[in-house]
Amino acid sequence: MGKPLNVGVIGCGAIIAQYLTNFRKLDSINLVAVADLDPARAQAVADSYDGVRALSVDELLAADDVDLVLNLTIPAAHADIALKAIAAGKSVYGEKPLAATTAEAQQVLDAAAAAGVTVGCAPDTVLGTGIQTARKAIDDGLIGAPISATATMATPGHERWHPNPDFYYQPGGGPLLDMGPYYVSALVTLLGPVVSVVGAASHTRNERTIGSGARQGQVVPVNIDSHVTGVLVHASGALSTLFMSFDAVRTKSPNIEIHGETGSLVVPDPNHFDGDVQLFALGAEDWETLPVSAGYVDSGRGFGIADLANTPSGQEPRAGGQLAFHALDIMESVLESARSGQSVAIKSTAARPPVVELTEITTSVLT
Template identity: 75%
Template sequence: MGQPLGTTDLESPQESPLRIGVVGCGNIIAAYLATFPRLTTVKLVAVADIDPSRAEAVAAGQPGVRALGVDQLLADPEVDLVLNLTIPAAHADIALRAVTAGKAVYGEKPLAATTDEARKVLEAAAAAGVVVGCAPDTVLGTGIQTARKAIDDGLIGAPISATATMVTPGHERWHPQPDFYYVPGGGPLLDMGPYYVSALVTLLGPVVSVIGAASHTRGTRTIGTGPRAGETVPVSTDTHVTGVLVHESGALSTLVMSFDAVATQSANLEIHGETGSLVVPDPNHFDGDVKLRSLGGEGWEVLPVSAGYVGSARGYGLHDLARTPAGTEPRAGGELAFHVLEVMESVLESAALGQSVKVASRCERPEAVPLTDLGG
């Protein structure tokens, strides 16, 4: 067997790495492949894809990694954890099959296409006694964590509000297979919102209710790159979403998530408190400058890096999961991912109903990450 899922000391010596099998060999796998060699806590052993040629191509470039069928990988006793990199519509199915096989699972965001599906994953995992983790792990980097430490240290006083802004004219300009961005389960909120909402919950705590509004301006999108360039894709989900999140702490966060607008000069994240304001780096990245403007101060100052995984990248959530004490929720864990999904789903529900919607789930504000340099 590989390393047990849970140890008692973040820096304790490794017994053996957590053996990873990846299902889904699309664009995003490249980021994980670049990170794995830097992590002694995990080891890639197998890959699978609905298109066997894609799995074979990945395995050919990774010494010792086997290309398997999806069913083979899920049943393989040499796989401790399934890294689920399938499209959002398949997240729950693969996660449930992995859990049923007695394997831990870590997925790309969102945890599932709906909270109903996500709830089944968490319930099955609890019954099987296996761990669930979920991207984004960008919240573990020095950008969000330095901002978290500034808030925890009282540098802005009691938090009052936040703004989160993501504006782009659409992913079809660069993604060769953008169809899933424009169907239910996609759209700017469910695609990019997990980065922003996960950061807001990490910084300000869980959300109790939301108010939302949404629209879309185009019925089709034109693919701009790859073998399908020039082909049109139908749009069947909202592509511009705004929302107000009421945190349990009383802080209010305002979201703007758009695949319709052109650009913005707004900061990706701003946090405002009684005695100061923070500009927080893009939550789609792991690092970046955190800027503080104090009440009575003369300007913005860049805070020194003071928390988070130094030089982190996609895959550090797997390291953090592997080093999480047994019986403890990972920082990029299933409970946070479920809460974030319910918040986003509630924003869309509120937009459809035209009224405030309560968020039923709660999650613990994830434990802060001390300044940690894994080297490499």
């Protein structure tokens, strides 16, 4: 705490651009090196950012001036890169999910604990003003004791816009594992950990046709369920219902809606960092848009790393490995329940992260 965290990035695909934009305004992060299996991509990033070296993956892992590795590789490589970084004595922060499976994710957490380094993981959208304002409204008692929530994501499929959508329709893909981390992490942040789940799943088509790019018109096989519904039982007693679909055309349902004894909240898209939070209090005549009251203002990808950098030693970051593991465990268990037809107990847990006080980036170090 109190000095910049030296960060090295492995994986220089499209997502890195969002991190670079925010690193430039986060004085608590000092980007020092980048690496990619394609050296030209790493060099292009280094050329665009003052003071950054383009290295091989092995060189970056061995670099003495890298404190934390930002892992932007594909999900199948998340655990392998994280374990190599930890073995090199470095903390890690990865894109979602923490790993392809909970078994691999547990290896990452165990290795980090043994090495005394920190694990963080996206999504850090939960740290923005949208989710955090909703969280503060709940904590302030504006809806009374929470009773239930709904979380809805509906799209006819990513093949309509993605030029290479194959992985979305293979094991490890699907609407829940792709988009669920945003929704499940938000639900745990808002309502606390989950103790059991019930799931059901289906798919409407065995093939998808690519709608754009060089492969337009090619057919992609579907080997996963493309519509998933789950009920999450929170330790608090609240019940959350998930609706995650690559089959539905459109929805007018809120992304997340929370119901309590004395009010209901409309929560903005958990894939975004901001958005309006609306309250309908018992006895009111209409919805009220709440003023922004918590979260990092004008935040974006990378703020989770800045939050990690300023987390006291020994404390779990808000976008930490335990929350990411719990979210992955919940999603795996929903899919297991869908296959077995049985309720599944969640073995993991995660503390409900503390609220982010309303914070603008006006000083050299986040507080």
